[in-house]
Amino acid sequence: MPIDIPVMQVNQAVVLTVAELTQLNIDAQDIDSYAADMTKVLAMVAQMQSVDTTGIEPMSNPQDAVQRLRADAVTETNQRDVFQQLAPETDAGFYLVPRVVE
């Protein structure tokens, strides 16, 4: 049976919650416009609810195949210097970030 949900009206609280989950800053003056965009997209996708998907297995990958596995062998060499050239800040081989309190 199709799940009956009304078209989602995205409000400021939803925008801020999702922004927090995805670690994005949304400027105060942009919140309404994000909310409007999200509402429009969710309104567009609402038609999915009219489709009867009872008993239909979700399809998360187009390949109906069995996963190949990799042999347990060390194939990588140390490339720290190459990778850390791209890093904003490092010291003594560590990536540095503002202090994290556990």
Added chain:
Amino acid sequence: MTELHRKTVRQLLTDLDNKVFSSVELTRHYLDRIERLDPSLNSYITVLGASALAQAAAMDEARRKGNQPLLAGIPIAHKDIICTQGTKTTAGSRMLDNFIAPYSATLAERLDAAGVVTLGKTNMDEFAMGSSNENSYYGAVHNPWHTDHVPGGSSGGAAASMAAGLCAAATGTDTGGSIRQPAAFCGITGLKPTYGRVSRWGVIAYASSLDQAGPMARTAEDAALLLQAMAGFDARDATSIDQPVPDYMAQINRPVKGLKIGLCQEYFDPGLDPDIKAAVLDAAKTLESRGAIIKDISLPNSQHGIPAYYIIAPAECSANLSRYDGVRFGYRCADPQSIEDLYKRSRSEGLGREVKSRIMVGAFALSSGYYEAYYRKAQQIRRLISQDFANAFTQVDYILGPTTPSPAFKLGEKAGDQVAMYLQDIYTIAVNLAGLPAISVPAGFTKGLPIGMQLIGRHLDEGGLLNVAHQYQLVTDWHNRSPNFGNQQDS
């Protein structure tokens, strides 16, 4: 005689073999054109003059020794989402403006091994999210047929540079139509292969279960040459298909006689531009005249493709883009005060509006309380869409239809309307959901802008698609037309 930059890859290979010109001369010709003409197109983010000439010289040398590989000395361009070692690879984003790829994508390695000359990296919608190439940190790209029109997206730079004669062939990626739609808008041939046919290793992810790289070229024959080099199993990609790559050049010469080609009724809806509709029906007649059997078919769930896609792709991208956090590579905001400040400002300043919007929609669709109604529902509809195709392919060998509902629109025309932009993908998107191969082929013009038709094939039948497209191109000349762009500047 055809101008150098109008020749097909096939013709260029013959001329190079016959020493009509060298690869260095050819490469200089392209680099010169890019320098003169690209400022008004903005199709390249990075141009690789010195390394391109070095590659060209090496291929000229290989040719002298008679050990040239398949595509020796052919100047191509990579979409800037494809990692190329030692070269800036941005995915069209400020986030990666300083990212020098420490490795190459498998497909780039394979094309290198086939002897291509890499002219540069082409502009694109940020992280491949867009249908107009207006969502690029590096600015919009102009359509060479009408520079106030968009080239399509997200592989807009690739399509525009191809159409303008700024490269001989190009690579693109296609998550919901990003090879085929710009190919249609710019009058070139673009193939999205079967999901898993071309390795995704080193291709910056947008939506992992939908992304697939493929060739963009002047002709189906050129696309076959490129795909030959790009395709194949890769142990580094868990979703790579472990099947031999057929000889596409041998496959494209088969007659189309007896092939069953379906016209999907749902694709000829009221939203379709009448000129495009007429062009596609005309193409069907052309194929019929060559012996193909045209049949009507139905894909009843096709209208649900866009809703399913605009849940699944944002959901996957919301996770795929979490790695852009300002810690190990990429953009970091100035003077972060805390780890949260670092994350939030780096991501907010480094990512563009459309990308942030999709990340948020995707996170919402996966969030507690909404997963079932949005994400799971979309994945169920994905299966229904896939089953529609499976049913259709019991009746026909290929499905023919338009690539886009309208020709290239004007820059800024849809910029304020996200959903209108999403509807650009209405005919292309279902193919990605099902993981099938499809090709867009030039099939006419409307008001001076190219029209593309789309052929969809069975799983792993790239050879068949290229075959039908090539046979069509043998009796039509839409693919040979070129825009006036740049002619005045040409000597």
Added chain:
Amino acid sequence: MQDWEVVIGLEIHTQLKTQSKIFSGASTAFGAAPNTQACAIDLGFPGVLPMVNEAVYAKAVAFGLGIGADINLVSVFDRKNYFYPDLPKGYQITQLASPIVVGGSVDIILRDGSSKTIRVTRAHLEEDAGKSMHEDYHGQTGVDLNRAGTPLLEIVSEPELSSAEEAVAYARYIHQLVTYLGVSDGDMSQGSLRCDANVSVRRPGAAALGTRTETKNVNSFRFLERAINFEIERQISVLESGGRIRQETRLYDPDKDETRPMRSKETATDYRYFPEPDLLPIHITAAYIDTIRQQMPELPGAKAQRFIDQYDLSAADALALASSVALADYFETVARVGNDAKLAANWVRVELLGLMNRESLSPSTATLTATPLTAEALGTLIARIKDGTISGKIAKGVFVALWTGAATDTDSYIADQGLTQVSDSSALGAILDTIIANNPQQAEQFRAGKTKLMGFFVGQVMQQTGGKANPQQVSELVNAKLMG
């Protein structure tokens, strides 16, 4: 405590013993310089993709078989989304809906000798995170991603543990099992086994569970016991003073011996799990499971029972000797070479473990092979006691010499040091004659019936022979000379 019922569930993260990481070919070796074993995949670079290490499946299946669980023939990896500096991709690849191992149980034995069956809910594969170092980086946090991508098996128990003692017994059993099976090296000092304890209390008979807290990342059995006991007492005291328990994640601080709420980690509680689109479902076959089953070693319980049956050992000896594969194998070699299982059990359990305990060593393969006191050497020593070559007292000296490395071979050391028992009756008789002559008073008393002076004469002989005389033989000689 009478008025409260304690409910504990444990999530044990055990690091799988593999050469390379779960999704990349980077090494899992411990102790490398920071970020030298973090490849592009582990770092979550743009365009990289995971590839599953087949060894993690073999190990997870072995564990599942070891607890009598069901093995899912199709298991799926999911993404768990949250931001943290030691989580490079911003999501952890784990298994939510279709874990590899489902169900199963273990029997734990408590101090009072009773036993209890604890059911296991599930065990799933996932990748470890890196490490954040909060000191010494100019007020910043340093991130080392060497550990990122190390394969873990997370073993989740039902909330059926009723005390810290039960929780520790359960954790010890899991530790013993994964070490036995070669699933993990079990080295807790390197973080190979870490426990998260979900603790709640309720009034006996209450239908619903109390609000629980999760104390994370406890990496020793001692700390686990203390953390749980602290948490039980804290919760009871909060509830008894009319407060409410907040559902939260807490950290155990061993220095202060207390738990405290974590301040920052994973503020996002909505993990937005979804199937990992970079990986396809993993299928394993019944034949594959059978292959693993055939390679399964004898499990600890079965081994202890066999020791009782085969070697006639006491239950205590059998359990102690079966506690690790290395020790059990060592014991069995000593028993075979020495040809006396009971003597072997006694020497291994009392002498060897006593010595190792004094030196704070655990009976691992490494410590048991790092000494010249090999199982063969100790077996030979026992054989020499049995065939009368040396006395038990001399043997203890040889044992220590082998342990310290002063001796490298049992027989040559006995020979070189001249430790062989003097069993030549005429030589011993001559020594005894001298002793009798020098101690006429004692000889007279002995003859008069004061037989407890036997010890004096034997002791004198032992002293003069440097302990090499056979005491039995000496006492026979004393009897013959003074009573005969």
